[in-house]
Amino acid sequence: MPVPPTSSRLQWTDLPTSLRARLEDALGAPVTDTVTPSGGFGHQLAAALTLEGGRRVFVKAAPDDDPLTTANVHEAAVLDALPPGAPAPDLLGNHRAADWTAVVIAHLDGPHPDLSPASGDAGQTWALLDKLTSSPAPALYAAAVSTAQSTAAALHGWDELLSNPPVNLAPAARAHLPQFAELEAAWPALAHGNRIVHGDLRADNMVRDHERGVTFVDWAHATTGPTCIDAASLAPQLILAGHAPADIARLLSDHPATASSPDTTTAFLAALTGHWHRNARKPGPAGAPGLRAYQHRAAAAGLALLVYRLK
Numbered sequence: 165m166p167v168p169p170t171s172s173r174l175q176w177t178d179l180p181t182s183l184r185a186r187l188e189d190a191l192g193a194p195v196t197d198t199v200t201p202s203g204g205f206g207h208q209l210a211a212a213l214t215l216e217g218g219r220r221v222f223v224k225a226a227p228d229d230d231p232l233t234t235a236n237v238h239e240a241a242v243l244d245a246l247p248p249g250a251p252a253p254d255l256l257g258n259h260r261a262a263d264w265t266a267v268v269i270a271h272l273d274g275p276h277p278d279l280s281p282a283s284g285d286a287g288q289t290w291a292l293l294d295k296l297t298s299s300p301a302p303a304l305y306a307a308a309v310s311t312a313q314s315t316a317a318a319l320h321g322w323d324e325l326l327s328n329p330p331v332n333l334a335p336a337a338r339a340h341l342p343q344f345a346e347l348e349a350a351w352p353a354l355a356h357g358n359r360i361v362h363g364d365l366r367a368d369n370m371v372r373d374h375e376r377g378v379t380f381v382d383w384a385h386a387t388t389g390p391t392c393i394d395a396a397s398l399a400p401q402l403i404l405a406g407h408a409p410a411d412i413a414r415l416l417s418d419h420p421a422t423a424s425s426p427d428t429t430t431a432f433l434a435a436l437t438g439h440w441h442r443n444a445r446k447p448g449p450a451g452a453p454g455l456r457a458y459q460h461r462a463a464a465a466g467l468a469l470l471v472y473r474l475k
């Protein structure tokens with residue numbers, strides 16, 4: 165699947181000297197090489213650091229007055245609280261210096277998964293979601309996410325498009341606008357649940373680690389919610405990767421995370437797709453050149469899926 169282009173990210177040398185020194189001290193060796201992986205839209209440092217001796221770690225860092233630091237600190241708390249066996253890397257530490265914060269995470273070695281029909285990665289990802297959502301989140305995890313608002317629960321877009329429909333709105337979206345707005349309006353009341361939710365599942369927020377297999381990264385939007393959120397988020401990504409919408413609609417009807425809650429799944433998909441259709445039309449934010457083009461593609465994939473679910 166095409167991974168969205170990397171944004172113009174901060175580099176290791178952009179970090180204050182005192183923070184770099186603090187990290188090298190904590191890691192026990194100087195940094196000899198840095199690699200910024202492709203994928204994602206954030207502007208913060210998100211890089212694999214190689215230390216003298218060859219060990220690698222993954223670091224995310226931003227100034228404390230950047231909202232991404234709040235997200236990184238949330239992600240660190242989540243990584244620390246996920247149950248053993250969760251498909252996530254370990255947290256190695258949090259470090260602050262010169263009003264910056266860095267989160268150090270175990271390095272995963274491998275490419276983004278290939279979610280196309282030709283690969284087994286999509287099947288592996290579905291299986292991970294089945295396992296992740298099959299039992300309630302542990303209390304430690306629920307406590308860790310309780311301090312942040314769920315971004316999944318706040319998704320919407322059709323409401324605004326309904327009140328002022330853009331001329332270039334896809335015909336299928338125009339035909340269903342009132343219905344989509346109604347479905348989306350039902351979502352906030354359905355968004356509660358006690359399962360682990362990653363909240364931002366895309367191929368570029370996963371790494372197919374050579375030893376661990378597909379592993380989810382970027383837990384900055386993690387929350388608790390109904391079982392369907394991650395599976396329903398993955399579905400349009402699979403369409404973007406080349407799967408037929410009819411096949412994915414069928415998978416959603418059968419998957420344990422979505423089969424038992426069809427109304428919640430459809431309401432979430434409506435809210436997510438509305439969010440994409442609305443946001444894709446906004447001016448692009450600085451430092452994230454590929455974001456709006458990605459949202460246009462995702463909006464079309466979500467729409468195709470929604471139309472199937474309403475048939």
Ligand SMILES: Nc1ncnc2c1ncn2[C@@H]1O[C@H](COP(=O)(O)OP(=O)(O)OP(=O)(O)O)[C@@H](O)[C@H]1O
Nearest residue numbers: 201203204205206210222253270271272368381382
């Ligand atoms: N633990 C890890 N080991 C190796 N590579 C990783 C790890 N975590 C993330 N990555 C890679 O780095 C990229 C950026 O990381 P991540 O998605 O966490 O950052 P982000 O700035 O929050 O991204 P986004 O822009 O999606 O919000 C990912 O797309 C992935 O390729």
Ligand SMILES: [Mg+2]
Nearest residue numbers: 204368369382
């Ligand atoms: Mg990411």
